[in-house]
Structure formats: C-alpha cells, structure tokens
Amino acid sequence: MVHTTVFRRPLAYVLGSVALSLAGCGGGDDAPSASANLYYQTKTPYSPQQNAATYEAPPSGYSTVYTQLMARHGSRGLSSLKYDLAVYNMWKKASDDGALTALGAQLGPDVLKIMKANFLLGYNVAGISKPGYGNETQVGITEHTQLAQRMLSRNAALFTQAGAAAASSPRQIVVVTSGVDRAVDSGAFFVKSLLAAQTNLTSLVNYPAAPAPYPAAAPVAQPAGTNHFLLYFHKLVAATDLVTNPADPLYPTYQDSQAFQNWLKDSDLAAKQAAILADPAAKTAGRVVLERLFTKAFVDKIEAGTYSFANTGTFTYSSDDGKFTSTLAGDGKTGISNLGEAASLLYELYVIAPAMKSEAKVDFSGYMPLAQAQYFAFTQDAADFYKMGPGILEKGSVTWKMAQILEDDFFTEVDAIAKGNLGHVAKLRFAHAEIVIPFASKMGLKNVLQQQPLASLYSYANNPWRGDYVAPMAANMQWDVVKNSSGTVLVKMLYNEKETDFKAACDSARFATGSHYYDYTKLKTCYGHTSL
Structure with missing residues (x-):
C-alpha cells in the first residue's frame, strides 16, 4: 500500500522548527550542529568537534595499547554531471x-x-x-592528512613504541577501504600523512587480502585492502559479491544488503x-x-x-x-x-x-x-x-542491520587485544556516508537512532537526527583502547573526534560515573557481542 498523505506546513513553521532545533541538533553528548550557521548537512567540510587538550586521560595505571578508525572519504566534488x-x-x-x-x-x-x-x-x-567527477578536492585531502596527524598526536606513545619496535616486534597498521576511488584515495592520503610524520611505521602498514572467492562460481579478484562486505555493504551486487551458502559468515551481510536495496524501491x-x-x-x-x-x-x-x-x-x-x-x-x-x-x-x-x-x-x-x-x-x-538513517519505525532495522559486520569488526579487534594478541597496533577503514550513517544507527548513538512512525513525517521539531552531525565529510568513529597490568581493558569512543557515549543501555559499563572509558567486558555484553 502506498501512503500518500502530505503533511502541509507553512514555511514559517518549518523554518521556526529549524531555528528552535539548533540548540540541540547535535549528536552524542548534545554536541552542537557542525553547520548551525551554514546548513551544508552531509556535505559539511570536516572539523574536529572537540579540542584534544580537553580529552579525558586514561585512568591511573592504564596505557593506550591500540586504536581503530572508520572514516568517510574527505570532501569531494560533485558525484556526476547532473x-x-x-x-x-x-x-x-x-x-x-x-x-x-x-x-x-x-x-x-x-x-x-x-x-x-x-x-x-x-x-x-x-x-x-583518474581525474573527474567524484574525486576528493584539496579540502578533502587536507581533512585526512590532518585527521592522521591528530590520531598520531593523540596516541603519541603508542605509535612511538610501535615504530621503535618495528624491526624486532612488528605490530601491523591494517588498512582497509571500500575499493571505491575516493575511499581508496582517502586511505592513501591518511597513511601518507602518518608515515610522513613517523617514517619508522612504514613496514607496519598492511593491506590484507580481499574476502574471496566471490562469487564462488566465477570469482572476481579485488585489490588487497578492499572489503566490499565491511565497507560497501549498502550496495553488494551479484556480479562481484554474491554469497549463496547460508553457512558462509558473509551470507547474512549479503542478505541484509539485498534487503536494504529492496527498501530503496519501497512504496512507503x-x-x-x-x-x-x-x-x-x-x-x-x-x-x-x-x-x-x-x-x-x-x-x-x-x-x-x-x-x-x-x-x-x-x-x-x-x-x-x-x-x-x-x-x-x-x-x-x-x-x-x-x-x-x-x-x-x-x-x-x-x-x-x-x-x-x-x-x-x-x-x-x-x-x-x-x-x-x-x-x-x-x-x-x-x-x-x-533513505539510510533511522527511517520508519514500522520497517524495523532494514536501514542499519547490514552494519552488523562493521560493529562486529570493531569488537573483534578489541577481543584480540583483550586476549593478549597485540598483532595489530591500529586498524584504519575508509568508506562512505552510506556506511557511516547506518553504522551510527547500529551503534545506537544518542540523537541518532530515533525512528519516525509511518503515520508522521520527519521534521526538525520532532526528531533530533541531523546529517551534519552524523555524516559530514570525513566523518569518523575512533576507539582508543587502554589496558592495565592486570589485563583489564577499557574502551573510549570518539565520534568526529568528540568523546562520545556508547548507547544509553550501556551506561553501567562505564569505568566510573561520568567517564567516557567503558569496561570492555561489560560493553561487549551490552552490545551482545560474542568473542570467537
């Protein structure tokens, strides 16, 4: 059934609702809108949302042992001639x-x-x-160049130690992208910046083999460092990604991708x-x-x-x-x-x-x-x-269920650290708004996962979701992992480089009242993650 109700509002109401919403239109921790005065939304050029000098330090006795990132590509030109x-x-x-x-x-x-x-x-x-539409601009190149510099600065001791031990006890910096040019390029500019600042990390950079063989009947080779399932899950296609075996760990992701693509054709x-x-x-x-x-x-x-x-x-x-x-x-x-x-x-x-x-x-x-x-x-x-945000309440999780693989990947990386496997010092992932937005929903970030009933229409007056907070250019989620001598692991999340709470249901996993560090064992239980 096609619902064709049109909710008519005078312009004064709509703009009034926008103006009233500005004070609270950010995301986690009531962050202000990144473009409160300019209204660029998901095309907003990136800027970090917190001064690094104000970050909460690890608790006494804890030191940083690992960091990971998922980032949207940097600012780009138009996607095509339209x-x-x-x-x-x-x-x-x-x-x-x-x-x-x-x-x-x-x-x-x-x-x-x-x-x-x-x-x-x-x-x-x-x-x-390949020059042309869809490429990153100089603004985008600078965004990822500086994002890498800030990650290195924030985790200076971690990367200094990794670089010093590169020859004797190497720890990998794993780099993965969607395989699409602007995401690949963002990853390259990020890594270039990282290595320009600390050349002794060069031998640690690793681009893992792409998932294979897919499709099983006629496999299509993908470049090392490419992972469609992890970072292009909104558009998995039979020609390159078909998974037919229900026992295959990637089968659920392929099915969820098809469900999302069917949603894009939904009459509602x-x-x-x-x-x-x-x-x-x-x-x-x-x-x-x-x-x-x-x-x-x-x-x-x-x-x-x-x-x-x-x-x-x-x-x-x-x-x-x-x-x-x-x-x-x-x-x-x-x-x-x-x-x-x-x-x-x-x-x-x-x-x-x-x-x-x-x-x-x-x-x-x-x-x-x-x-x-x-x-x-x-x-x-x-x-x-x-299209790809929280969407319609009655439709369930169709717009973000496919992000389960990315959530699992973040937790699996920390699982290794918790088990004492320090083979990775960092994992860097580069993708798109279509990945960032569902992932933010899947993680249940504050002001990100409020769905709208079918009988109503989204507005700034009735919903806090804002594109300029959720997915500006180069939007990113980072987890810093700290550990003490007894092996207790804590995790802190940064969203667009602002210390950000995990979903509200996990408040009991905080290391201390008001802290942005979370006990990892309690956190993964809260999210329902099971270690392999």
Missing part, C-alpha cells in the same frame, strides 16, 4: 529569454566554473589516479520522499531563491510547468596544459519540473562549493539566502533520514 548541468540549462534558457536579474547573470558563469572544475578534478594531483519510502518536496513550503522557498535570479514571469513558467529542464547536453573541457581532455554528456535523469526542485538543485551547488574552494574558486552563498539554505538543508536531512 545538478550543475540541469541548473545551467535552466539559466541558459533564462538568458536566452532575457529573464536574468543582475545577480542571475553571474550564476551561469559560476556554474560553468563548478562544472569545469569537476571535469578536471584531480588532474595532476599526486594520489589521484517513495511516498515519504515525495511528501518532502510536495510541502507548499518547498515552492515558497524555491520562489524566494529563483526570483532573485530570474524575472517573475520566468519563474511563473517553471511553476506552471511551461518550462522544465534536465541534465542534457555534452561538454568538453581541457586542462590548462592541454594534456588532459574530458568529454561528458548528461543522462537526462536529473530534472527540474517545479520551483522546489529548481532551488534544491541550486542548493546542491551551494553545499559543494566550499569543498571546491581551491579548484572552482566560487562562492554560491549569494545565490542561496540563509533562510532558504536552512529550509533545503531540512529537505536533504529528511531525504537521508528516510
């Missing part, structure tokens, strides 16, 4: 009609700057193998996504944005359906040195058929511009007033909330 080309085609028609305002006249050239920068993104940048999800932009507030906000750029008559034609646009057309750009040329064509699947869609696609350029400040050198803030950025941030959060 938003930019659709917006450009709208602008071009307005230009042809003589329907541009003075501000609107600047939009087309700025869109072309964004487009050219994405066509050439990563060209002549060491560490980027489609109805919720449609309801978000069907709200009259979307049209109101869209008109405010567009009438600053185009004449009212032109905007009226979009609203009436007289004009519609899509990402059609072919463009070619060459690098300044003439040694690289890229030609791409739009697929026509990204369209503009109403005012809300038009402004939401412009919002997509607004949120990507800060990540591309070195490459495109454009500022889109003038095209997206703050109140409207705030509104379209809400629509983006709502879409992500339903």
Whole structure:
C-alpha cells in the first residue's frame, strides 16, 4: 500500500522548527550542529568537534595499547554531471529569454566554473589516479592528512613504541577501504600523512587480502585492502559479491544488503520522499531563491510547468596544459519540473562549493539566502533520514542491520587485544556516508537512532537526527583502547573526534560515573557481542 498523505506546513513553521532545533541538533553528548550557521548537512567540510587538550586521560595505571578508525572519504566534488548541468540549462534558457536579474547573470558563469572544475578534478594531483567527477578536492585531502596527524598526536606513545619496535616486534597498521576511488584515495592520503610524520611505521602498514572467492562460481579478484562486505555493504551486487551458502559468515551481510536495496524501491519510502518536496513550503522557498535570479514571469513558467529542464547536453573541457581532455554528456535523469526542485538543485551547488574552494574558486552563498539554505538543508536531512538513517519505525532495522559486520569488526579487534594478541597496533577503514550513517544507527548513538512512525513525517521539531552531525565529510568513529597490568581493558569512543557515549543501555559499563572509558567486558555484553 502506498501512503500518500502530505503533511502541509507553512514555511514559517518549518523554518521556526529549524531555528528552535539548533540548540540541540547535535549528536552524542548534545554536541552542537557542525553547520548551525551554514546548513551544508552531509556535505559539511570536516572539523574536529572537540579540542584534544580537553580529552579525558586514561585512568591511573592504564596505557593506550591500540586504536581503530572508520572514516568517510574527505570532501569531494560533485558525484556526476547532473545538478550543475540541469541548473545551467535552466539559466541558459533564462538568458536566452532575457529573464536574468543582475545577480542571475553571474550564476551561469559560476556554474560553468563548478562544472569545469569537476571535469578536471584531480588532474595532476599526486594520489589521484583518474581525474573527474567524484574525486576528493584539496579540502578533502587536507581533512585526512590532518585527521592522521591528530590520531598520531593523540596516541603519541603508542605509535612511538610501535615504530621503535618495528624491526624486532612488528605490530601491523591494517588498512582497509571500500575499493571505491575516493575511499581508496582517502586511505592513501591518511597513511601518507602518518608515515610522513613517523617514517619508522612504514613496514607496519598492511593491506590484507580481499574476502574471496566471490562469487564462488566465477570469482572476481579485488585489490588487497578492499572489503566490499565491511565497507560497501549498502550496495553488494551479484556480479562481484554474491554469497549463496547460508553457512558462509558473509551470507547474512549479503542478505541484509539485498534487503536494504529492496527498501530503496519501497512504496512507503517513495511516498515519504515525495511528501518532502510536495510541502507548499518547498515552492515558497524555491520562489524566494529563483526570483532573485530570474524575472517573475520566468519563474511563473517553471511553476506552471511551461518550462522544465534536465541534465542534457555534452561538454568538453581541457586542462590548462592541454594534456588532459574530458568529454561528458548528461543522462537526462536529473530534472527540474517545479520551483522546489529548481532551488534544491541550486542548493546542491551551494553545499559543494566550499569543498571546491581551491579548484572552482566560487562562492554560491549569494545565490542561496540563509533562510532558504536552512529550509533545503531540512529537505536533504529528511531525504537521508528516510533513505539510510533511522527511517520508519514500522520497517524495523532494514536501514542499519547490514552494519552488523562493521560493529562486529570493531569488537573483534578489541577481543584480540583483550586476549593478549597485540598483532595489530591500529586498524584504519575508509568508506562512505552510506556506511557511516547506518553504522551510527547500529551503534545506537544518542540523537541518532530515533525512528519516525509511518503515520508522521520527519521534521526538525520532532526528531533530533541531523546529517551534519552524523555524516559530514570525513566523518569518523575512533576507539582508543587502554589496558592495565592486570589485563583489564577499557574502551573510549570518539565520534568526529568528540568523546562520545556508547548507547544509553550501556551506561553501567562505564569505568566510573561520568567517564567516557567503558569496561570492555561489560560493553561487549551490552552490545551482545560474542568473542570467537
């Protein structure tokens, strides 16, 4: 059954709800929203959420013996030729009609700057193998470079000891990625930064063999350090990942991935996504944005359906040195058929511009007033909330059950330490928002796992989930593990480098009242993890 109820709210209500929510829209420990003033949501460039000088020190008698990380790739350009080309085609028609305002006249050239920068993104940048859309920008490279530096600084004694003993008692730094370029590159930039600061760690870096053989009937080889099941579990496909044997430990993950992919075609999800932009507030906000750029008559034609646009057309750009040329064509699947869609696609350029400040050198803030950025941030959060966040209560854990393998992997690493196996000094994992978001839900982080009943619609007034807290660019979860001479193991979690509580049900596992260190034996029992 398709639920088509549209929850209609005036724009003042929606924006009022946004404003009221800012004080408490962060995540664990009531962290403030990372983009409370700019509304970039999951495209927010990364910044650590706590001053390292304020971190809780290990309890007396404990020292750090291990650390691990799972991180989203760094800030990137647009994923493909869609938003930019659709917006450009709208602008071009307005230009042809003589329907541009003075501000609107600047939009087309700025869109072309964004487009050219994405066509050439990563060209002549060491560490980027294939230039073009979807690559990390200089901002993203810096994010992972600095993230590594801070991990090294935070665990200085651990890595100094590991480096000094590299020849006699080597402990591996295990590196695993999803296998997708920008995640692979993020891992490479992170490791490069780590080794630049401490060269004696070089021999410790290990890229383990990919899970194999999959599919069993016709195995597809994957590069060392690749693990689709662990870090690309939202999109496992039969061609490379098929698991048919129920006894295979990876069978549940494959099945959970298929369930999630079926969810993306669910009629209830489609109805919720449609309801978000069907709200009259979307049209109101869209008109405010567009009438600053185009004449009212032109905007009226979009609203009436007289004009519609899509990402059609072919463009070619060459690098300044003439040694690289890229030609791409739009697929026509990204369209503009109403005012809300038009402004939401412009919002997509607004949120990507800060990540591309070195490459495109454009500022889109003038095209997206703050109140409207705030509104379209809400629509983006709502879409992500339903697609891969906590989602609909009646649908259960379909959006995050597939993250069980990653939760297990974190606990299994600490199991080894608890058993006295110090073969690993660190494990570094690099993935995507589609992995970070379900994982945060699976871990039950505060303000992250509040589901919404089917009969209601997500809003900032009724739900604390925010994309800029859960999955900004380079979002990460880190566990630092400490141990004392009697073998007791404690774990502390950092989420986006802020000391963060494990789920509330595990409060009794805290080492002490108010501490961010948790007794590992009690913690794994609370999460239902069974050591192998």
